[in-house]
């Protein structure tokens with residue numbers, strides 16, 4: 001293809017600044033002692049330390065997975081700092097007491113934590129280098145019995161709930177990165193929606209990586225009791241460093257009878273520069289358990305950042321008639337690599353799942369969809385519909401689809417559709433010949449391509465997602 | 479009617495162009511004035527579509543010499559979208575399909591980018607809807623086509639009609655229609671030709687590229703040019719088309735020894 005499609009990418013990453021703030025870190029390296037230090041620093045209950053140590057011992061026996069379509073130099077786990085927190089002596093009661101530098105940082109990211117300027121119907125938990133610095137609307141939510149707080153706080157105030165649910169969806173030894181996370185995670189969000197309660201507002205966690213040497217290990221746990229429902233959104237950004245940072249998070253969702261959890265992600269970690277230097281390794285385990293009958297878990301993700309993304313938000317459909325959904329847009333540009341998809345594990349009867357995946361690859365990037373649909377022997381009447389579409393921009397990008405289907409019940413119905421398309425130079429010329437700029441042309445085509453997924457996002461964020469993709473591709477053609 | 483001092487819309491002077499280093503246009507000369515209709519005919523591969531795409535600014539083609547003036551400006555210095563916004567319209571021989579983008583959105587963004595260029599206020603979705611429905615009549619197209627993706631799954635003839643709908647909305651100064659007649663059935667040909675005639679007036683101009691005299695029964699050209707091997711080798715009135723229809727191209731080629 002001629003030069004015009006190859007003048008590749010990038011609107012400079014506008015979240016790449018570093019906040020200068022004193023932090024409380026421990027030296028790099030990982031051992032049982034380090035884990036004891038982390039647990040002690042956080043003043044954790046005994047069961048938590050045991051959980052961590054068990055995970056660590058399992059991790060030592062596991063090997064790093066290498067089946068994904070991604071390549072990166074070996075990670076030296078002894079060079080990573082496993083605990084780094086902005087120096088705040090204790091979690092502040094009121095936002096007025098939060099370090100203004102931190103408030104400013106979030107302000108700059110477009111996340112207002114100050115009372116006046118908050119998004120009216122969204123409660124925010126702001127996490128800076130894996131430590132929660134502020135949670136808004138807590139009191140208001142508490143009136144309905146909704147718990148929305150940092151993970152550390154939950155361990156202090158609701159240890160029985162954590163003990164009951166932590167590790168029930170993603171066991172400590174589930175996989176290499178999940179085991180590592182279980183051993184060293186520093187903070188994250190905890191959400192609990194009691195029986196019969198529809199959470200009155202969107203909940204959202206905003207993750208910010210700041211430190212260049214520390215790994216990022218958050219833990220999120222969301223529990224919706226019988227008949228409860230919640231919509232939760234996470235957003236992520238990080239500064240630009242020449243080195244790579246490891247981000248290995250674990251998210252667990254539990255939905256009891258008739259409960260519904262909608263989990264949306266807009267992931268915009270720093271992706272590295274055009275030559276592939278720097279950027280986040282985003283190795284994340286996300287899984288939801290539809291434990292109760294008629295329960296529903298829906299994952300929507302817009303993945304645009306990170307040097308490497310390795311992520312398969314999954315649903316285990318145990319309850320009869322439970323529903324799992326996965327809606328994904330993964331965009332890669334320059335030298336980014338993404339291997340992402342989902343697992344839908346049908347255990348109960350009449351369970352249903354839907355997978356809509358849209359991969360967009362530009363530049364020299366690699367974008368793979370990897371998905372498993374498993375219908376167990378007892379899942380009579382189970383149904384799955386999967387649709388995986390790839391779009392290529394330019395001639396150097398790659399797209400792959402790896403669907404795995406395992407059916408052990410003959411009454412199940414599984415459908416899979418896939419397509420690959422390409423934004424061609426002639427299509428772009430068609431737009432420009434009608435007076436439409438290249439940028440608008442790409443934005444229109446991408447937006448059309450992603451519509452089925454964006455329609456699933458909470459309204460406030462759908463527009464953002466559209467803009468984000470357009471920004472990411474600006475200059476990728478033209 | 480053509481008068482001596484009509485405004486010159488397009489003036490092409492000894493234009494040469496290559497694609498992937500192969501010369502295709504080898505010295506094109508052409509002048510088009512306001513109110514005129516020109517037709518270019520010529521054997522397959524003679525460079526007719528190339529000429530139209532070079533004028534529109536397709537990035538695959540490199541201009542290697544000559545000059546093109548359009549409404550008094552240096553056309554070749556303009557970006558493709560600016561050429562379009564200043565009224566140069568190309569109805570493609572093979573209109574592209576754009577999945578996921580509705581015909582209506584495409585038309586509106588296109589129309590508004592032209593309005594913006596002319597420092598006019600952009601039309602909102604409602605006003606634009608009215609405009610489109612009025613223009614659908616020009617090509618007798620069903621409104622159902624508006625909600626479909628641009629050209630996706632359209633039949634060959636429907637795509638051509640859609641091009642003329644776009645033209646009707648954009649009201650170009652210079653419309654270049656590249657084989658808009660091929661693929662049209664008899665009735666559609668009449669409708670499309672009627673649409674083109676409705677849109678042509680004393681202020682604009684039309685350049686038809688065609689293989690068939692039949693189209694010229696409906697749209698009467700002021701000039702007919704024969705293009706061969708990257709150049710215009712003969713120019714005549716509408717009778718030239720009839721002669722070509724009857725005798726083919728060989729006699730012209732021999733006479734011009736190309």
Ligand SMILES: Nc1ncnc2c1ncn2[C@@H]1O[C@H](COP(=O)(O)OP(=O)(O)OP(=O)(O)O)[C@@H](O)[C@H]1O
Nearest residue numbers: 497498502520521522523524525526527528529538
């Ligand atoms: N992008 C391209 N790459 C390679 N060759 C090209 C390209 N575009 C045009 N050509 C070549 O240039 C020559 C002229 O093509 P063009 O499409 O302009 O002819 P035409 O007169 O429109 O023919 P037709 O009557 O068949 O439509 C042909 O030999 C064609 O193969």
Ligand SMILES: [Mg+2]
Nearest residue numbers: 526527528571
């Ligand atoms: Mg042609």
